[in-house]
Amino acid sequence: MSTIRDTQVSAHDWWRGAVIYQIYPRSFQDSNGDGIGDLPGILERLDYIASLNVDAIWLSPFFTSPMKDFGYDISDYRDVDPMFGTLEDVDRLVEAAHARGLKVIIDQVLSHTSDAHPWFEESRQSRDNPRADWYVWADPRPDGAPPTNWQSVFGGSAWQWDTRRCQYYLHNFLTEQPDLNFHHPEVVTAIVEEVRFWLERGVDGFRLDAINFCTHGELKDNPPRREIAEGFIGVRPDNPYGYQQHLHDKTQPENLAVLERLRRLLDEYPGTTSVGEIGDDDSLRVMAEYTQGDQRLHMAYSFDLLTENASPEHLQATVRSMEAQIGDGWPCWALGNHDVTRLATRWDADASPARLRLYLAFLLTQRGSVCLYQGEELGLSEAQLRHDQLVDPAGITFWPRYKGRDGCRTPMPWQAGESHAGFSRVSPWLPVPDAHHALAVDHQDNDPASLLNASRDLLAFRRRHPALIRGDIHYHSLHEEVICFTRHSGGESLLIALNFSAQALTLETAWRAEALEDAPGMINGHWQADRLTLPPHGIAIARCVSEAH
Template identity: 80%
Template sequence: MTTDTSQYLGRQGADWWRGAVIYQIYPRSFLDANGDGIGDLQGVIERLDYIASLNVDAIWLSPFFTSPMLDFGYDVSDYRDVDPMFGTLEDFDRLVEAAHARGLKVTIDQVLSHTSDQHPWFAESRQSRDNPRADWYVWADPRPDGAPPTNWQAIFGGSAWQWDTRRCQYYLHNFLVEQPDLNFQNPAVVEAILGEVRFWLERGVDGFRLDAVNFCTHGELQDNPPREEIAEGFIGVRPDNPYGYQQHIHDKTQPENLIFLERLRALLDEYPGTTSVGEVGDDDSLGVMAEYSQGGKRLHMAYSFDLLGERHDPEYLRGILTEMEARIGDGWPCWALGNHDVTRLATRWGAEGNDAALRLYLAFLLTQRGSICLYQGEELGLTEAELTFEQLVDPAGITFWPAYKGRDGCRTPMPWQADARHGGFSTGTPWLPVPDAHLELAVDQQEPQEDSLLNASRAFLAFRRRHPALVKGDIAYHPVRDEVLCLERRHPASAPGERLLVALNFADEPRELPAPHDACALDDAPAMVNGQWQSGTLTLPAHGIAIARCTTDSEEASWDV
């Protein structure tokens, strides 16, 4: 099916993505419509009204392609079809049509750097060294002693090289053994991958989230040097994982990757109103985010894991954001506080049962300059599920247990109805259990409560949408004082020019700060914005939020904290 995407550009035009809020759906865990225990595309269709009610701009669907599911869809064996467990291509077409009818854009995952070892391309490539696709993957001879060509490590543990007895060579896999890396130095591979992307553009998708996009090309086959210090970062950078012991200077984030990204962007530019957001995992992820999104010739935007770790003190957060602003130039960031790869925000940032803190973190995310990804269940305050080893299915969790328990705890099913079987997710046995602790946070429990986190999220998202300064405006940060993060958002093009002051109290006790005398609270601010501006003083409750408007050209509008 070919869809004219121009009719779906929406209220913000072709650059709708700039400042958009994208709701991430993990289809396996969203809603199961056929009772087999696994969420599906029909389940997403049935909950599109709920998604639209959140006041988000787009959805991002994690992989639903044909796959052996060893990495739950990130091991693709057919880029152009829907895995039967999720439905059919016709279901996908209906989803796109239904989402567009509700004003929602549709973005989908694309896993470009590697395929499943069950993909026909790899099945042919491994047969011999001289077949038509022999050079479609990264193959290399062993060292003289039979050892792998380099010391490169795979994120999921062990060497990144796997011996293949058919070719008597090693192939590269940066993730699972069953996820061989494509050879982007081969022009035929690039053309084939661009063809797979075009297939979905022709079906009417509005954009792509690009998985591990800095892994598409590799450098010279040389050993990586050791890392001087092992610090938490991208999924594999942990003391329990050998991947974290190296500086990854040869196996990813190569200059040649930029050439591919420019080809990809040129393709997207053929379809007005489409977009791309790249996932970046690197030691200098902020620099890569900037480089990958600058100049209008590569990605539209990029995100990293810098806000997806455990540290969240305001000094750290301000440091990340100000560095990004200093480096990104005309590029565009995308920010998230949670996704399908990291511990749930409420648990990771110590806010379990603390609605005030969760509202603060939501306000923090939604007042930053950039586009936003909101992971399913964050609007409910879902916590990390505690699972036993026997309940795990994530290969990373199984490999590194107990030091690392994997990603299953953030992937458990959405709770829709507290009193229904399995929280209303499925009439069958879910692929992962629904924690009892999640039932009291179910959608049907929060819907009727005016002050619930769900309704507070809706209200703040609607508030953000109404203010151009928050969506596309410039940003400036003030020094952190007494654990209060202060920033300004300006949008001089709006009428009249809008200047907003934002203060976020990360302390668990009240704070009082000096404030501009002409700062005045906004009449349309949602209830969760609870700071008080009076006579040059700002009073914030514990984990309080304050937003005020100032006259842009006022001499009294300086915020000298």
């Protein structure tokens, strides 16, 4: 059994236990009929988001960009790409979200820029200009080969030759995404000021993309990986990135100084927060390290629950390992996002409503904050697209073994009977799958038994119970197919049991529990004295009265 103390939350610590709804702007709502979602479209749908009973929204990048990686290649940190709207649209969106009690978190891509960013355009001109060392440049080996064997997440060498400087530059992602040199103090200062710009506009926090990639180590070759196991998005048998142990190209000790500088900035704006994305072989350890104390990130999440493995053994091992390491740090859990196969397909090929409710209950009852990706509340499945329909560079490069990320980025279905499901008046940038029409918001809205309404009910239930938001957590061994734990805060103690089996279970337990009067209908397991009955994929949440004698 592992135990983590109850965490007391102040008004500025709203993020502890918050549920953050991730919006991929290109795919949420098109307001101007160009087939691409935009900021005014999100504004139109804020009442829907508020109805979900979430606490905040996270907006994937909307900054000026050539869109080689769909906004994760930024050419101007301080402006909005015209396809998404204007700075004034951001201001209106922040104001309207706040009026509905929603915080606003925006993506910040700090480890790299676009090659169209003015900083890089200047840096590549010569070896002696004012920004010559703002990016990671290195001479070739004597035979002209790249400086190291480092690989890009998107395949191939992480070094690109530049004929102006007759040097290589580092790009951990696309060649059009050169890495900034965070060993240069002027770079750190410049990035801090780019972040400050948005704090001054009233945003409540930042999701920090690939935050453990900011600093690199010595220019030494990475050793080969002992085995290629599924993990971070680039670690797959079809991608040479997964063939290495990434000892020198990311997650360096110097990265902590960058995080501490960012935290000092955020502390100037009380009530703001940060959540870092960690992609690493030892990501749980890095999550713990990056969030411990009050000088680093507020929260972090990893890809450990974004894999194909939905076994209770794996899920429980992941959360228990995190709890054992994190101390006073804080995790942020996610089961899906814009980079991985949709949860309904990845963990449940049949998209069984009972299993999807179970996964939602697992996510919303763990200790930590939560990121909920748009469409998960609807049970959207992965779109199956043809090669000629793909726009994601990763999918195009690695087809057919890896189909890329387009399948989880298709437009939100709002209206079942409308063309393009109410997302747009014209053909959208990615097609709406036929299967998604039946899962549209308007269709589920009117069905009390829908996953959408179950999601709303469980999120409202979580809000009413402090133990689920910030309580301590104790894991218990009950059955190999059941994840069982207690959450405790103040005078409230809750027992949670989640049945990952397709069989009904009746179990003798060590506790006496009683039903909660406000439990939503999806909580269908029952304690009777010290006996627990769980339907297939059943969920039990009850008030813990005492241990049985």
